[in-house]
Amino acid sequence: MEKFVGQKREEHSAANDGSTKPLRKKLKVENDEKVKEEEFDPEDDEDTALAEFSHPIPWQKIEAEGLDCDYALLFSKEEADRLFRQLEEEVVYSTGQEAKVQVFGKVYNIPRKQATYGDEGLTYTYSGVKRFACPWTQALEYIRDAVTKTTGHTFNFVLINRYKDGQDHMGEHRDDERELDPLCPIASVSLGAARDFIFRHRDARGKESSRQIEPVKLELAHGSLLLMNSPTNTFWYHSLPVRKKVLVPRINLTFRRIVQPSQK
Template sequence: MDVQLTNLQRLPRKKIKQERDEKMTEEHSEDDEDTAFAEFSNPVPWQKIEAEGLDCDYALLFSKEEADRLFKQLEGEVVYATGEESKVQVYGKVYNIPRKQATYGDAGLTYTYSGVTRLACPWTPTLEYIRDAVTKTTGQTFNFVLVNRYKDGQDHIGEHRDDEKELDPLCPIASVSLGAARDFVFKHRDSRGNQSCRQIEPVKLELAHGSLLLMNPPTNTFWYHSLPVRKKVLLPRINLTFRRILLDSKRESKPKPGVS
């Protein structure tokens, strides 16, 4: 299922959350709408993307001019991993990552995925600026970002879920895209591979230059996502996935979605 990201409805993040509440009536007074808008300094038009167990919101966060500037600044600021830090472990085997990768965030934070633990580098000025723009738009706070740079359409990332134990299960993952537009594909866990037990159509969308995709709970419980190879794409892309990592003292006290 291809998602057409057009005719976006102008709704701030707060109102989208409210509409999920079954107790909310269909009608809103103009005063309520004005109050909701006032709580955000940078409301943007949002596109809702939904399927069984999939809940995402998509918007153009930055204009082309600003996105161009941010991309150029990140090219000069971000230091990507090299050597052993540029490898991942999959089913006991070590592979080179088919893209460049870096981790930034609050002091002392670490993030473990694919058998590798990464220490967060201090925020750069541009990463802080983008993080703060995401916070103003969504009302969510983030203390860590994973940076992926794809040199062209040959660089890619395979099917995976962002469901590591360090992540706050109640916080969405905010994905900011800069550079070449790329296809982004969701696939339900029950419809993957030879052992698939259900026929559920994948959800595919194109992530544009300057866009923001929010993957809300419980999306990463039920859906894998990937950025497949696209040989016709010749330009680079930088993707920033902002996350909220729990401190050790909080991990045991916060349940995962669906667990009481």
């Protein structure tokens, strides 16, 4: 299982103050399942870089068969610390039926805290439960706008998961609900404890899997942004497994664009 680690924060800070022009890295899982990394100067392909992103932070490309992701450190440690504290004060997490999930007809308590925020009137249904969007808070608007400025994509909804420690987790799933705009990536912002994040191809899951495809394993750092582009959620499941050695909390925000039936 291959592991990808984000770039150092010093490189991120240098990019933000304009003192250097950041190199972009590309990580690709080749047919032999080894991750190959190459650096290239944006001046060599400046038009392509500008077309992809509106703000030039040091992006790293993660690719495999049917998997297309971009990873970067979006916030400095100081800013990420501030946003984490602000979210701890502002976010109200779901209780009751919205704190449960339905799997194969059975209802379970979600092994983490969860909340949904977004534009007025938006709803999002997954795992058999309809979730309503609470109004944006100040911190959520700030993070959303930073993601939009960086990626060039707009988002009207965010799903927030709070993991109290490494015992809280998320099982394998795909974000492929019908309400999601297929043309918009899902932007995942991580604050707090660094956690392992694992992609598994749909054809390589379970004992009756039809193919031998190695999982892709990432470590999502404090202040990082993972952009899951199409067709990633068509072919790859992702999960956040239990890590007993992690003793501090993590907040993850996945920004999405919801399309209501009247808009389709």
